Amino acid sequence: EDHHCSFLHSVKGTTSKEDVRTSLVQSYKNVINGFSALLTPQEADMISGMEGVISVFHSDPNTIKPHTTRSWDFVSLLEGTSLINSGEELPQNGNYGxxxxxxxxxxxxxxxxxxxxxxxxxxxxxxxxGTCQEGVAFNAAHCNRKLIGxxxxxxxxxxxYGPLNETRDFDSPRDVNGHGTHVAATVGGRRVANASAIGGFAKGTATRGAPNVRLAIYKVCWPVPNKTLAQGTAxxxxxxxxxxxxxxxxxxHVLSISLGSLPIKTYYTQNSIAIGSLNAVKRNIVVACSAGNSGPTPSTVENVAPWIITVGASSINRSFSSPIMxxxxxxxxGETVTPIMRxxxxxxxxxxxxxxTGTTTSKTTGKCLPGTLSRYLVRGKVVLCINSRSNRQASMEVNRAGGVAAILGNPFNENEIQVTPFLNPTTVAYLDGLNTILMYIRSEKNPMATLLPGKT
Incomplete structure (x- = not known):
């Protein structure tokens, strides 16, 4: 840390040692020989020109974001299942981690x-x-022989951003978002019976990849001020x-990271996950990262460094059928993971x-954007929305206007549906089905519909 402060002191001139230490944010000892600090653009340029400095870059809160069912049995890596086309039972031979x-x-x-x-x-x-760091609503007793740190x-x-708003998140390792808990449980959670999605949908046993591993949690993501958790996590x-x-x-022994950003030209010298994972791998730590949520368009894979095991999914061997009658x-x-009563x-x-009238244009009509639907015309009806930029947002708009259910168009292509949990009765139709429904509305004097309960 003293060495890093000397760098800062050399560019901040007459600033006292106390002020220099105040400007130092993080000092790294293991992952790299480096630091983060509060610098002006001119000070950053001066450091970048110093001998021995490889890279200086902005710690941008808008780049790296969280990513994210039946993954383990899909690749035949659950207890008692053998590797595809092989007699080897990989998890069992590894004693489940x-x-x-x-x-x-x-x-x-x-x-x-x-x-x-x-x-x-x-x-x-x-x-x-490691340690079990105490904080708000979290103490050493929350760690155990499974959750060891x-x-x-x-x-x-x-x-x-300034001080954390403690009405939005815990100043501790406790997870208010849920993403980290989900990821940790997917990697190495214990077997949990009678688990389900919201409302009891797809009830069964929650399974994991390696139930005997120990878990160490490192919380780095927090809510963006003035945004909901769904809108922004930094x-x-x-x-x-x-x-x-x-x-x-x-x-x-292993790092699991379901965070990332699309690689840009400076990826290998300025991406914290690429830099951190390289130095972790040098210490014989396996680093596995998610490939991102930005598909299915081309060139959207994240965490592409060759020393990272990058894991992505193109499909799953199940559907979540919820037809429209x-x-x-x-x-x-149609498909949904939302419980629907007959x-x-x-x-x-x-x-x-x-x-x-006046809330949409020729380019936005039919999308169920916030504040566009008439309560008078929607109350008690099933509403068909097409080409919505956000399916969840469209479902909420139908509910706001008093609709009993929403049918959403698939925003990707005719062969894929992004299955989303909704708070209100909603299903997503394939492109050909969407056209069938629209033609029915246009040709029928009194069109009617209902959503059938989903199953998987």
Whole structure:
């Protein structure tokens, strides 16, 4: 840290040593020989020209974002299942990850989740050198032989945004977002019976990849001020590097990171995950990252560094069927993970016909954008929305206007549906089905429809 302060002092001139230390945000010892600090553009340029300096870049809160079912049995890696076309039972031979320490860099953890119970697990391996960092609503008792460590990183976030609003998130490793808890449970959670999506949909047993691993949590993502959790989560690059730094020192064997950003020209010299993972791999730590959520368009894979194991999914071997029954008896295929109760037929309308005058244009009509639907024309009806930029937003708009259910058009292509959990009765139709419904509305004097309960 003193060495890093000397760099700062040389560019800040007459600034006192105390002020220099105040400007230092993070000082890294293991992941890189480097630091993050509050600098003017001129000071950053001066440091970048110094001998031995490889890279200087902005810790941009807008670059790295969180990513994210039945993954493990899809690739035949659940208990008792063999590797595809092989007699080898890989998980069993690895004793389901026993005494492997997996670090998860994400939004934190909800320690009370049944996925993190330590029943039947032995003492923590002596190689572990981490800590269970206490904070708001989180203390050492929340760690156990399964959840062996938890730390959080706020310095970079607060240097950019100011003090954390503690009505929005916990000043601790506790996860208010849910993404980090989901990721940690997917990697190494215990088997949990009677799990389901919202409202009991797809009830069954929650499974995981390696139930015997130990988990170490590193919380680096926080809510963006004045935005909802769905609208904005900030994962500051300098906080991410600090998490890498501690994970290396703590003795993790694997790092699981479901965060990322699209690679740009300076990816290898200025991306904190690429830089951090390179130095972790040099310490014999396996780094596995998600490929991102930006598909299916080309050139949207993230975390592309060759030293990272980048994991993506093109499809899954299940569907979440929730058909639409029209008044003429025709069944149109749709998909949802939202629980839907069987209902009677209701009047069916196209969103473009029930909008508030002047709220849409020829390019936005029919999309169920916020504030566009007329309560008078929508109340008690099923609404068909097409080409919405946000399916969840469209569903909420139909509910706001008093609609009983929403049918949404697939925003990608005719062969794929992004299955989204909705708070209100909603299903997503394929392109050909969407056209069938629209033609039915246009040709029928009193079009009717209902959504049938989903199943998987």
């Amino acid at each position: 026993e005494d492997i320490i997996v670090g998860v860099i994400d939004t934190g953890v909800w320690p009370e989740s049944s996925s993190f119970n330590d029943k039947g697990m032995g003492p923590v391996t002596k190689s572990w050198n 938890a730390q959080y990183y706020l310095k970079g976030y607060e240097a950019h 994962c500051l690059p300098d906080d991410i590097l600090a998490a890498f730094d501690d994970a290396i020192a703590n003795g993790v 029209l008044g003429n008896g025709i069944i149109v295929e 209902r009677k037929l209701h009047p069916l309308v196209y969103a473009g016909d029930v909008e508030i």
